[in-house]
Amino acid sequence: MTTAPETLTSPRLLWTTIGAFALIFLGAFEALAVTTIMPIVTKDLDGESLYSVAFASTLAASVVGTVIAGGWADRRGPSRPLVAAVSVFLVGLLVSGFATDMITFVVGRFLQGFGSGAVNVCLYVVVARIYPAALHPKIFAVFAAAWVLPSLVGPPVAGVVAETISWHWVFLGVGVLVLVAAGTIFPALKALWISDASTGVPGNTISVIWAVIVATGVVLISVAREIAGANAWWLAGAALVVVIVAIRSLVPKGTLLVKRGLPATIFLRGAVAAAFFSTEVYLPYQLIEVYKLPVGLAGVILTVGAISWAVGSAAQGRIDDRMSHDTVMRVGASILLAGIAVQFVSAFLVLSPFVAASGWLLAGLGMGLVFPRISTLVLAYSTERDQGFNSAAMSNMDTTGSATSIAFAGLIFYAVGGGSFAAVMAFTTVLAVVAFLVSLRVRTPSAAPAGD
Template identity: 65%
Template sequence: MTHETPVRTAAAPGLLSPAYLWTTIGSITLIFLGAFESLAVTTIMPTISRELDGEALYSLAFSGTLAAGVVGMVVAGGWADRRGPSRPLVAAMTVFVVGLVLSGTATDMFVFIGGRLLQGLGSGAIIVALYVVVARIYPAPLHPRIFGAFAAAWVLPSLIGPPVAGVVADTISWHWVFLGVGVLVLIAAAAIVPALRQLRSMPAAPGEPGSRWAVVWAIVVAVAVVSIGLGGESGASWSWVIVAVAFVVVVLAVRPLLPRGTLVARPGLPATVLLRGAVAAAFFSTEVYLPYLLNEVYDLPSAVSGLILTVGALSWASGSALQSRFGARMSHSRTVRIGATIVFVGIVVQLLTALFLLSPFVAAAGWLLAGGGMGLVFPRISTLVLSHSTERDQGFNSAAMTIADSTASATSIAFAGLLLAAFGAVSGGGFVAAFALAAVLGLAAVPIAFRVRD
């Protein structure tokens, strides 16, 4: 009688295996710090604008940063395709830190805004460069997991960012919010050095030459995005004209920055990129005004109404973790279809809440759904974009995905703001109109999701 010794198969390497450990730590830390800085600024901006006498430039501190990010995405994407992601990532981190130092030492609002523009330029480039790092370093089966980790890296800042920033601003100075993040970015950069060395040792692939006009188009998009944001907040009678013209400019200028067929949802990569923009526009235009609804109509304190964002963030993280566990057992296309549908249902709940003045607990339940849907959709979209890319166009496609996200979100938020101003916030009619717009965008995302291909 013979006994066969069972053969043990080596476990597949994970994100924290020795080959990927420091790259994983550095990358997730950079995402975490970017999220922390973004949420912290939202908390302390009223203090900054009062101290620097810059109330008139309040919105520019946000819209300008978002717009500069579009330029950073395009520059980093083209650079990564031509030379690999190591150089653009180092340059992006440097620009981001310089922006933090500039804002952190500012004694004038214009200097502070200048620092914010550099932060946007650097953060936009960091995101795109990190996507290319993922494509070059990690094997495809790990992509859903690392992108799920990126999504989860936004959760902790949503919990601790606002209170920590508030405590630092109140007890020390708001300057140290920026300076402290700058120091931490340098530490994260040190953690990712091994990955940069590995990338530099890899043979260079001939990248796409790219369009010489790409950066010009990105600047045009950025200016139009700022115009949409400023027009949406002005509340003047001519705001609709400014936003409409700026919207047309965005659509025309963004076309060369996206894969061909994106705006008509051509199946495959174009539909995937468009889906990113559609779900982002629907979700974030709801998220911006949801605490406002609870505060203005339900008369809940800001601290309480803001908790609904924490609900969405935790749900997003849970959805991200769930999709990473699915792995190859559930196809990317099926996952994004389910996720997009859940996001739409969650936004419809907010519309019904505003329309019929339902309980805030109903709104929280709906936002729990919407956040979970985003957790399913976002990591798989990132994975799909890389799966449709080669080393020649990983940077361009990653940039296109984040550009679709940023421009669609900014545009939808501005239009929602115009609807809120037109129908009024006190009566609740403005929120109904704003959430109706978000629901239409969410509904449009569902058929787009069915044009996504693995």
């Protein structure tokens, strides 16, 4: 009798799928909610001077969290670090939710970033350990949807809660939901917890030190304009050099040289994140300032990109083996490049906002195709001894690429003509070109061994 193939909703995987989706959704919801309510928080806590730090500290902490969780997962399996990561994330939500001054709030944000980054890495390792390889594109499509859906509901829900109840409950409410999500996934991980044992992979304190250095560099780049003024370019450039030197120890050998195989795949994660998210930050700003669109309508255009991202993720999950990983990523990278190039042309020629919306639909579709397949391919290259390390490397390239590109886009915006959207979009288009070129170096394991 032929056994039916497993699906994401098979009894063995159902609660893990639900719990993982919920944890990623809540992490993304919290990140977007904070963006919406931060002006209210800083005013209430008299902390306008720490506005940027509240964001930069979260990004920095996530880098350290991913490295620590990745190494721990490689040594002892993903279940224990996942419990610890969820606990830290929950404590961070409570600290921010009960904060009565800005310093305490920033500490909570730091803990949230640490926990959220660690949760994501642990979930990648959970996927590698318990989901069949054939389901990896599908589960990562689910993860992508968990990241995208909060962009549709997060900002309005957070705004309503902050205005009708209190901004404190944006964090405390998410904390309650995190407990529920943890309750769904932890019983499903019971067997994994029992089977987890030491793999003989040694701890690496040096990696944590390098992660702290990367995090510090990311923070300095993010706040360079605020703290250095006219010398911002010098500070950002020096910090970027430090980040590049430090991150070499946190990614597979050959990543910064874009060697074929796994190194190029991990570099691609940082390249597409840099191109997409630095464009996303300035697109609504352009629509409001240049085209005088209402804030709500500008947000709708971003929602178009979020929806097309979800569509692309679902599409790549259904392709299965009919198209190789590297082919999917090249197609996705080319669509992403086309979408971002439309933003440059639109900004340079001041075309209709409908043109910008059409381009953003393409960019979202490209990201939907690329992002889940990168995760799938990274796990395909990994063994139980390095699943955590490789997943952490992928996440760190994502965070570092997006944070540094957004920071440099800001420097360009204010340096060229006192606020040039065309200059910013030219910069992000160059990043998209780099991403497409890197996609040409990606190979599936069956086509070529890692690092050939």
